[in-house]
Amino acid sequence: MGPPWRFRGEPLALEWVADGWHLRFVQPYRATKVYRCPGCNQEIFPRTLHVVVWPEGEPSRRRHWHKACWERRFAELRRAARRGGQAT
Ligand SMILES: [Zn+2]
Numbered sequence: 001m002g003p004p005w006r007f008r009g010e011p012l013a014l015e016w017v018a019d020g021w022h023l024r025f026v027q028p029y030r031a032t033k034v035y036r037c038p039g040c041n042q043e044i045f046p047r048t049l050h051v052v053v054w055p056e057g058e059p060s061r062r063r064h065w066h067k068a069c070w071e072r073r074f075a076e077l078r079r080a081a082r083r084g085g086q087a088t
Helices: 067-083
Strands: 015-018 021-026 050-055 063-065
Touching (some): 021 067, 050 067
Antiparallel strands (some): 015 021, 021 050, 050 063
């Protein structure tokens, strides 16, 4: 593809939705800041692949998580949902 085509998308922006959550992978080269993971309360270091998660439609509530921490959390949420209980 040449002119007039210009690349617009983000080739490595991997976005997923499930159960009302929206998840985006943050590639190491785009992770330039230190974040604190709500799952383990430890820092997510720059240049680390991690995920940003927010309730669908509420991007202002997005949080950065270690991938493994979010997977653990998400599994807990799904278990709680199956039980019909409330996850906190
Ligand atoms: Zn974590």
